[in-house]
Amino acid sequence: MLSTLLLAAARSRRTRDLVTSVPLTRGVVDRFVAGDDLDAAIEVVRELRRDGLKVTLDHLGEDTVEREQAAVVRDAYLDMFAAFEEHGLARGADASVKLSALGQALDGALALDHAREICAAAGRVGVTVTLDMEDHTTVDSTLEILGKLRVDFPWVGVAVQAMLRRTAGDLRDLVGEGSRVRLVKGAYAEPASVAFQGKRDVDRAYVRGLRILMRGDGYPMIGSHDPRMIDIALALAVERAPSSYEFQMLYGIRSDEQRRLAEAHQMRVYVPYGADWYGYFMRRLAERPANLVFFLRSFVNR
Numbered sequence: 088m089l090s091t092l093l094l095a096a097a098r099s100r101r102t103r104d105l106v107t108s109v110p111l112t113r114g115v116v117d118r119f120v121a122g123d124d125l126d127a128a129i130e131v132v133r134e135l136r137r138d139g140l141k142v143t144l145d146h147l148g149e150d151t152v153e154r155e156q157a158a159v160v161r162d163a164y165l166d167m168f169a170a171f172e173e174h175g176l177a178r179g180a181d182a183s184v185k186l187s188a189l190g191q192a193l194d195g196a197l198a199l200d201h202a203r204e205i206c207a208a209a210g211r212v213g214v215t216v217t218l219d220m221e222d223h224t225t226v227d228s229t230l231e232i233l234g235k236l237r238v239d240f241p242w243v244g245v246a247v248q249a250m251l252r253r254t255a256g257d258l259r260d261l262v263g264e265g266s267r268v269r270l271v272k273g274a275y276a277e278p279a280s281v282a283f284q285g286k287r288d289v290d291r292a293y294v295r296g297l298r299i300l301m302r303g304d305g306y307p308m309i310g311s312h313d314p315r316m317i318d319i320a321l322a323l324a325v326e327r328a329p330s331s332y333e334f335q336m337l338y339g340i341r342s343d344e345q346r347r348l349a350e351a352h353q354m355r356v357y358v359p360y361g362a363d364w365y366g367y368f369m370r371r372l373a374e375r376p377a378n379l380v381f382f383l384r385s386f387v388n389r
């Protein structure tokens with residue numbers, strides 16, 4: 088119930104204005120977001136790399152409704168790749184991209200063009216790109232754009248959400264040789280007609296997804312902080328070479344576990360940065376009510 092309210096608030100302009108206008112919010116946001124600008128993000132990437140962690144960097148932003156803004160987002164990614172190269176951090180790095188930030192809802196062809204430019208620039212410096220998955224209404228379009236991108240850039244990956252009823256079918260189509268697929272539980276409020284609702288059903292669907300991924304010929308990316316899902320993934324991966332899959336977690340969540348897993352496995356941290364942190368932050372609050380308590384306490388204790 089609380090998480091549904093928070094996810095609805097994540098899409099409300101009025102709540103956005105309220106939450107982002109309070110300076111104190113920043114302290115809590117900083118736990119999940121690497122900073123407002125690329126310099127701050129590069130500093131975080133450097134630290135994570137020092138600790139043996141890989142990264143996927145996300146320039147925050149979503150639901151772009153103006154063509155000019157979509158071009159600004161594309162340019163932010165081009166700057167990101169230049170910075171990766173300048174600081175010697177490009178090797179093994181990945182960029183996470185939300186197609187809605189590139190104008191997907193405005194014009195699918197525009198989002199595809201921008202995504203192509205991003206992939207071409209990433210490829211030149213040896214960085215891979217992974218498409219985030221957003222709410223269920225965008226899945227067909229995202230998979231279609233993925234297919235087009237993979238013709239020229241076969242290393243482009245995608246996230247799929249276990250909570251969606253369609254995902255097992257999507258996964259079967261996606262696990263061919265060379266594919267890179269990140270399995271996550273799903274962070275959006277979705278109706279029961281398209282998505283499993285309770286944690287138990289979502290977890291079961293996640294395990295089904297893991298089985299399909301691990302039996303497939305692609306490169307599984309296990310995006311979860313859930314110790315049970317991680318143990319099951321490890322059990323399913325016993326026959327696989329450690330270099331043939333990786334774990335992924337979000338910046339600021341179970342950081343000690345990230346480092347522990349990195350000792351024996353490939354571990355990648357999803358690092359978001361940028362001023363447009365509102366939607367991302369609200370989804371993190373929705374995932375764990377304790378985060379909301381922490382957030383509210385920072386107001387009471389001021």
Ligand code: FAD
Nearest residue numbers: 219220246271272273274310311312313335336357371374
């Ligand atoms: P849960 O059952 O939610 O959590 C398991 C445990 O992890 C919790 O008990 C808690 O200890 C810890 N935990 C989880 N979330 C939090 C939190 N916010 N704060 C503190 N502790 C927490 N979703 C999408 O819809 N599309 C995407 O493209 C996408 N990309 C992602 C990329 C990565 C690398 C990761 C790790 C997640 C991504 N997600 C994405 C979010 C995902 O869908 C889940 O909402 C999120 O990962 C929480 O699910 P969980 O598997 O960690 O399990």
